[in-house]
Amino acid sequence: MEDLLSKMHSLNICEANYAVLHAQLRRCWPNIADDYPKPKLPLTALPPATYIYQAPPPTNTSAAQQWPCTPALTAMTPQNNAPNSFF
Numbered sequence: 001m002e003d004l005l006s007k008m009h010s011l012n013i014c015e016a017n018y019a020v021l022h023a024q025l026r027r028c029w030p031n032i033a034d035d036y037p038k039p040k041l042p043l044t045a046l047p048p049a050t051y052i053y054q055a056p057p058p059t060n061t062s063a064a065q066q067w068p069c070t071p072a073l074t075a076m077t078p079q080n081n082a083p084n085s086f087f
Contacts, residue, residue: 001029013037 004025011018019039026033 001025001032008036013040014042015039016041 004021008018008021008025011021019041022033022036022039025036
């Protein structure tokens with residue numbers, strides 16, 4: 001235990017070796033490990049990226065909106081055949 005503690009005293013709590021030694025101390029002597037600061041390791045990996053998933057449109061054509069067919073327009077027939085009745 002003395003060798004372990006002397007190694008821990010020579011390290012910074014932000015070092016990975018300190019974390020390993022602290023874990024060994026906690027496993028063997030949990031009450032003594034409470035007296036030593038917990039290791040503080042910096043984040044080495046970036047947080048996972050956020051992805052937005054957009055589903056493809058459905059391939060089922062029966063689900064598509066069916067528009068009603070409009071009847072063919074017929075030409076309007078004039079009520080009065082006189083050309084000056086327009087004005």
